[in-house]
Amino acid sequence: MHDEPAAPAVQVTGLVKRYGAKTAVHGLDLAVARGGVTAVLGPNGAGKTTTIEVCEGYRRPDEGSVRVLGLDPVTQGAALRPRIGVMLQSGGVYPGARAEEMLRHTAALHAHPVSPDLLIERLGLESCGRTPYRRLSGGQQQRLALAMAVVGRPELVFLDEPTAGLDPQARHATWDLVRELRADGMTVVLTTHFMDEAEQLADQVVIIDGGRTIAAGTPDELCRGGAENTLRFSGRPGLDLASLLNALPADSLAAELTPGMYRIEGKINPQLLATVTSWCAQHGVMPDHLAVERRTLEDVFLELTGKELRA
Numbered sequence: 001m002h003d004e005p006a007a008p009a010v011q012v013t014g015l016v017k018r019y020g021a022k023t024a025v026h027g028l029d030l031a032v033a034r035g036g037v038t039a040v041l042g043p044n045g046a047g048k049t050t051t052i053e054v055c056e057g058y059r060r061p062d063e064g065s066v067r068v069l070g071l072d073p074v075t076q077g078a079a080l081r082p083r084i085g086v087m088l089q090s091g092g093v094y095p096g097a098r099a100e101e102m103l104r105h106t107a108a109l110h111a112h113p114v115s116p117d118l119l120i121e122r123l124g125l126e127s128c129g130r131t132p133y134r135r136l137s138g139g140q141q142q143r144l145a146l147a148m149a150v151v152g153r154p155e156l157v158f159l160d161e162p163t164a165g166l167d168p169q170a171r172h173a174t175w176d177l178v179r180e181l182r183a184d185g186m187t188v189v190l191t192t193h194f195m196d197e198a199e200q201l202a203d204q205v206v207i208i209d210g211g212r213t214i215a216a217g218t219p220d221e222l223c224r225g226g227a228e229n230t231l232r233f234s235g236r237p238g239l240d241l242a243s244l245l246n247a248l249p250a251d252s253l254a255a256e257l258t259p260g261m262y263r264i265e266g267k268i269n270p271q272l273l274a275t276v277t278s279w280c281a282q283h284g285v286m287p288d289h290l291a292v293e294r295r296t297l298e299d300v301f302l303e304l305t306g307k308e309l310r311a
């Protein structure tokens with residue numbers, strides 16, 4: 001058994017990290033319990049990679065406290081490294097090494113590895129066996145980096161943008177593998193730009209922006225924060241929402257999320273639906289894609305940051 005069975009997987013408090021005059025992370029808090037998948041979600045430049053690299057021991061915090069599996073990644077890195085897996089956004093692999101050799105070699109260094117054959121099969125790496133790393137395609141390098149990060153069956157694995165640039169089939173294969181690893185008891189922390197990835201995989205979501213944590217919780221908790229249901233439709237951009245709101249019950253909200261995409265929050269019932277469609281009819285608007293939906297992480301993100309994730 002390990003020394004700190006009760007320690008959370010990750011506990012970051014008040015992390016500050018500067019690059020010269022630029023402060024990339026401004027007092028960020030992050031708590032990850034053992035087990036499950038935590039998605040760290042944020043727009044470009046939010047500080048995701050910096051935070052993860054501090055947790056991995058690749059960067060020293062300027063301020064704040066960082067504990068990973070109860071250990072300080074800077075001063076106790078030697079004890080921590082064998083217990084965590086790391087998938088960087090790029091690099092970290094000897095360019096001349098052959099894919100399969102590298103994976104089998106890494107597996108052989110661990111007492112209870114995940115089977116390299118299983119990883120090769122799950123991640124569709126069969127054709128890469130004898131190819132040197134540098135000759136693999138970007139997507140193949142990425143899948144191999146994922147396999148390398150998890151083959152030692154670490155207690156905790158950090159995946160930085162694991163599916164960025166992958167085709168849909170490879171993305172789904174990656175998601176399936178992450179689900180299997182979670183079921184096997186591995187704690188997974190991943191950064192992502194993709195809302196659907198967080199919705200598909202995450203037990204916990206941490207939204208960061210401008211180097212700070214701005215929300216955290218299960219996807220359900222985050223989505224329940226506001227109105228339960230929303231009504232969405234698309235129409236021509238720039239509709240007069242003040243006039244539409246006049247026709248709706250007082251506690252309703254209306255927003256143009258992106259040009260021509262509208263969302264109404266409030267008590268969404270048949271009467272409200274009828275009011276909206278009749279307002280549209282009076283104003284010559286065809287409400288396309290009219291739908292009553294639950295709030296999504298995308299809505300929450302947009303409300304909190306004012307940004308679209310992939311903008």
Ligand code: ATP
Pocket residue numbers: 019022023024042043044045046047048049050051
């Ligand atoms: P992305 O999704 O684009 O990777 P991110 O959320 O991972 O973004 P970081 O890579 O942590 O964000 O970057 C946070 C801020 O720090 C950004 O403004 C970035 O330009 C800056 N930054 C990151 N690395 C360095 C560095 N080595 N030197 C100087 N500035 C850096």
